[in-house]
Every structure is written in structure tokens, then in C-alpha cells.
Amino acid sequence: MKKSVFLGALTVAGLSAGAAAAGTLDDVKARGTLNCGVTTGLVGFAAPDANGVWEGFDVGVCRAVAAAVLGDSTAVEFVPTTGKTRFTALASGEIDMLARNTTWTFSRDVDLKFEFTGVNYYDGQGFMVPSGLGVSSAKELDGATVCIQTGTTTELNLADYFRSNNMNYEPVPIETNAEAQQQYLAGACDVYTTDRSGLAATRAAFEAPGDHTILPETISKEPLGPLVRHGDHEWGDVVRWTLNALIVAEELGVTSANITDMASSAGDNPEINRLLGTEGNLGEMLGLEADWAVKAISAGGNYGELFERHIGESTPIGLARGLNAQWKDGGLLYAPPFR
Amino acid sequence: MTSTTDPHTESFRLSMLIYDTRYRSTTIQVVALIGFLILIGWLISNTAQNLQDLGKEPSFRFLFEPAGYDINQRLIEYTSRSSHLRAAFVGLLNTLLVAVMGCALATVLGVLIGVLRLSKNWLVSKIMTVYVEMFRNVPVLLWIVLFMAVLIETLPAPSAFRGDDPESTMKLFESVALTNRGIYVPEPLFSRSLGDVHLFGQSALNFDVSLNLLAIVAVLVAGVFVSGRIRDRADAIQNRTGVRPTTWYLRLGVVFVPLIILLVALGFHLGYPELKGFNFGGGTHMRNSLIALWLALSLYTAAFVAEIVRAGIMAVSHGQTEAAAALGLRPRRIMGLVVLPQALRVIIPPLISQYLNLTKNSSLAIAVGYMDITGTLMGVTLNQTGRELETVLLGMLIYLTISLCISLVMNWYNNRVSLVER
Secondary structure (H helix, E strand, O other): OHHHHHHHHHHHHHHHHHHHHHOHHHHHHHHOOEEEEEOOOEOOOEEEOOOOOEEOHHHHHHHHHHHHHHOOOOOEEEEEOOOOOHHHHHHOOOOOEEOOOOEOOHHHHHOOOEEEOOOOEEEOEEEEEEHHHOOOOHHHOOOEEEEEEOOOHHHHHHHHHHHHOOOOEEEEEEOOHHHHHHHHHOOOOOEEEEEHHHHHHHHHOOOOHHHEEEOOOOOOOEEEOOEEEOOOHHHHHHHHHHHHHHHHHHHHOOOOOOHHHHHHOOOOOHHHHHHHOOOOOHHHHHOOOOOHHHHHHHHHOOHHHHHHHHOOOOOOOOOOOHHHOEHHHOOOEOOOOOO | OOOOOOOOOOOOOOOHHHHOHHHHHHHHHHHHHHHHHHHHHHHHHHHHHHHHHOOOOOOOHHHHOEOOOOOOOOOOOOOOOOEHHHHHHHHHHHHHHHHHHHHHHHHHHHHHHHHHHOOOOHHHHHHHHHHHHHHHOOOHHHHHHHHHHHHHHHOOOHHHHOOOOOOOOOHHHHOEEEEEOEEEEOEEEEOOOOOEEEEOOOOOOOEEEEHHHHHHHHHHHHHHHHHHHHHHHHHHHHHHHOOOOOOHHHHHHHHHHHHHHHHHHHOEEEEOOEEEOOEEEOOEEEEHHHHHHHHHHHHHHHHHHHHHHHHHHHHOOHHHHHHHHHOOOOHHHHHHHHHHHHHHHHHHHHHHHHHHHHHHHHHHHHHHOOOOHHHHHHHHHHHHHOOHHHHHHHHHHHHHHHHHHHHHHHHHHHHHHOOOOO
């Protein structure tokens, strides 16, 4: 670990300036593949399926960007990262973008020199306990042993929450979600805490999901989103507007099913026309082809389709849209206008 | 008529730097040194330049900001409001704790196994061979993870101790609880405690030292010292008269009687672990992560130490053993008085390397979530502050210092036991 961090630090020093100056967009185009950092495996968000093909909600964002830039949603090299290695991987240029349920915070944006390109999931930290423990509120967790993934904002939120509620706890720091799952199931910790979406995804992978309860308290705001290196604004714009295209597509009713029809000729709605490149030159402004958004949306569908397929209520993870509904439906998703 | 021919004095020419063998080697070394320094300089300036371009000038100010995270095993007072420096210090103490415990156990086991491997008993020596080959040929990380998994999966959770008819009970007269969160053992308590002495005031590195502990150590040291004097006196009497006075009760007495008096005066009693809420409260909690790391590092390193001990013993000429046997010494005394002291000379230098290895291998602690210096300073702190270069450099410096200290102590010991040649 020590060695890899050190090498990472050296690579940060050696490569980043060059990488930032050269332009990630040109690099990706020249390489022909997108290097996208994801989790080491969180079902629903990013995990390889039975055939080893990466799938999930975060993976969907990677694929959409690859489709927009390269025209091929499979031209993605997925790089699994842990909570600890992800930032070094991005800063060093090992990956072009990070889509790994990463919380947008001030210090990460400003001090760590990254650029968050939007929010693809509004989340908050929660607690999961075995139902047999008889706990119904996080306020009853005084003295509990808590498993946390180290190197995450959850670690800090947890310390703040227990401190402000005058409770004691025993933290058990863990590197990956899989190890946390093992310790939690073996009873080595009473509570597992992470983002609520992560808890739901983890619980879905249990043999008996019904035996575990997610407590009602949400102790933090966790806006999760893709991020890129600070300073490369051209590339940042590509990732930001690809995500916005997915969100606005849902708002405008553009789905993977009807997009071929809609993109074949200019329709009545000028915003759809601009989005799909049948009118205006938005693609050119981004340095991409005119039908970039068509490719991005065709890759896995619009935001709503991605959500339903990977983490929605029909999946084992069963997350409701909640805050992640469109603004028209009372949620927080609000993509700026395409014009 | 003798004439002496003056040696032909040649003025120095630049070409001699290359063509004259007297200067050539120096020239090559100077050029290589300059090249090396330029390379280092380039690396440093390149790193500094790139960090500046990123807007991340090296700065150690983050060390004094609140860390914000909690650490489960802390030997000194620490809360999430303490500084990153304090967190690093907590981690450093955890590293030292496991390193000291590991070196001690590895040495004891290693010497035992090394000696037993030379045993004439076929079964014993073969079992030891299997042990050595098994442990040293599997990466230590796997051992650490395996020990942790065994502890977590086989031992009962604290909840199994609950209820009227619990699945598990505490061992050893209800005093020790073996759980999959660690082992809870009774803790020493003092009802008339002398209190603590607070060192380093308000600085980030302040800590308390228990006066009870200091008093106990002082009494023990004094007792052992007096006991040594009694032995010396007995030796002198034996040399003078040939009769050794019986002193064992005296020697035991001077060590234990004052100690017992002190413990009674301090109101010594044991605090037993007790199930409270989610976990056991009271008692001393040895976490699984510490136990797994400690056992794995010790057993792994013991395999190497055993080989070193075996090599050391075999390096002592067999004639020594035979000579000692001819003097009528019994095998155990031959080993203890003749062979091992001579073998130590061969054993110590490679043993230093093993101690250093064990200490450095303890940085694998994060695999089981043991918060050592790698887990705190180069783990969470690095991640939360994004100061890769600073934390890693600082961490390397700390490991370097620890290793050099171990080397220093062991070299001093080596000089003491090495053969004095005249």
C-alpha cells in the first residue's frame, strides 16, 4: 500500500501537469478508449456481471461519455478503485474520469483540485443493522461497533454524528465493500454505515435481505457525481453535458426506444432538436460530432431508464426515485437548458 | 662519479584525467556523481514544478488541523477533534506496539523452533521443518488475512453471550471473553491510585504516564538488582569455601515481597469484562485486528528466525559440544552454556534484518483495519487532506527512523556478544 501510494504520488507529480495541458478529450480520442474509474464492486452502481461485463448506474455514465466521444459505448476501460486509491488514480491521469459514487465536497473540489461535473445521485449516509438487534433508531446505537469504509466522507460524518449526540462507538475501518459485508454478516460489527444507496445495494446481495433493516436517520447530504481533473475545462464540459443530456432526455421524453425516430429529422420541439443535433451546432461547440447526445442516450437510455434498470424499484436494490426525481416531479434533478 | 637522474617531472595536462590511470577512476566517479545529482535535482524540481502547476505546493500545515476521524485502538488520549499530527502519533504508537510484541514472540518461537529442528527426535524435527517451510513460503499478507478471517468466522459474536441460556460463556473462571471482535481480558485496577503524570503539556504529542506503573517497574528493577547482589555474594562464598549457601528463598523474597506490599498498598484488583449493551465493557480489549496482525507477523517471522538460529547453532563446531559433554555437562546445559552463547555471534546480524522486516511488514496492517501509522497518516489523513507527497514522505521518514533505532540497539548488542579478538 505504501509503495503504491508513493508511486501514485510520484506519478501525480510526473504526469498530471502534462496530462492537463495536453487535453484529455484529445487523449481519449487518440487512444480510442475511455479510462473510467469505478468501485471495486457495488451491485447496481458498478459491478461485473456473470460474463465479466461491467454493469450499473455509474457504469452507465461512463458508457454514455464513451459513446458521446468515441461513438462506441463499449470502448471503456473500467478501472476498479477503492475509497483510498480513487483520487490518486484520477490526479495521476491513470483514469480520465471517476464515476464512483463520490461525494461532492468543498475540499475535494477546491483543495484536491478536482472538478465535479454534476450530481447523478442525491444520497445521504444511513445505518444498516440486523433486524434481530431490536434497534429502531440511530440514536440507540450508543456503544455499538460500526463498520465503515475507510477513506470516505462517511468516516467523518460518523465521527461528527456520534460526537454531537454524545454517544460512543467503536469504528472498524475496512477497505472495500466486500470486506465490510463479510465482517457485518459475521457479526464482527453491529452496524454497517455508508450511503443509503450503497446500503440498499449491499443488502440486495445478501442471502436474506429481509433480516436487515436500514435505520430511518439520514445523517448527511451526499451528492454523488462524476468528476474529472481540475483545469481541463474542455473535458469537464464533455462529461458535464453528457450527464445533463441524459437527465434532460428524460425530462423531454427522449428514450432509447424513440430516439432513432426523433433524431432522423428535426421535430417540433426546438430543444429536442438542439439536443439531438438536428438543429444548431451544440456538438461542434463541445468538440464532438453533431449526434453526440443521440449516441450517449442510445448507449443505455436516458437517466430514468438507467435508474430503473440498475437500481430502481423493479430491481433487487429497489431504490425509490425520491430526491432523484425530475424537478417537475418534486425531485432535485434540474438540467440547465440546451441552447 | 655518480650521477643521479632526476625523475622526469611531467606537468599536469587535462588529457591525463582520462588517459592516466592515476586519475581516471576519480574522473569517472566525479562524472557519475554529478550525473546522479543532476538526476535527483531534476526529479525534485520537476515534482515541485508540477505540484505548483496543480496548485498544491508542499505544506505541512494540515498536520495541525483537526483530523475529524476516530481511531479504535488508541494508547493515548485521542478524539476526532485532535489534530492530524496527533492521529499520526496514535498510529505510530500502534505500529510500535505490534512491532515490539511481534519481535518478542517471533524471537521466543524462533529460538524454540530452531533448536527443536535440530532435535534427534525424528517426529519433532520433521514437524518443525513443515512449520518453517509452510510459514516462510506463503506471503505474510495472506497469513494476516487468514488469521483475521479465522478469528471473525469461528469465534462467537458478543450477542451469543446474552440471555439466560447463552450459546457461549466466558472462559477461565468467567474472566476472559473470546469474541469475534477481539479478546477481553481482565484489566489491572488500583483503588488507591497514585494518578498520572502529564508530559509535554498542551502540545500535540502530550501523553500521560501512570505513576502506578512507574512505581511497580521501579520496585521490580530494585528487587532484581538486590537479587543479583545476593547471587554475587553466594558466588563469592562458593569460590572461597566451596559451599554454596542456599539463597533461592531470599532471592525470590526480595523480588516479590516488596512488589506484593506495593500492590496491596495501591489497592490492586482486577476489572473483569462484562457484557454492556452491544459489546463487553470493562477489562482490556485486544482487538481482532491486533491479534491477527501480531500472530501472523510473529509466526511468519519466527520461521525465518528458526532458520537463522539453526544456522547459528550448526556454525558452532561439533567439537565444542563433545568437549562440553566430556566435562560432564548435560545436553540442556551444553546448549545453554556452550553452544548458544557462541551461536549468538552468528545469529544476531541476520536477526536484525528480521526485526526490521517485521516492523516494516506491520504496514500491511490496513488489510485487517489495524490503525497503524500507514493506516492513519498515510491512509485516512492522506485521503482526507489529499497531501500525498507530504504524508508519504513523512511516513517514510518515520519508518526510516524506527528501523535505524532498531539497528542501533541491535548493533550495540551485537558488539557486546561478538568475539573479542586480540
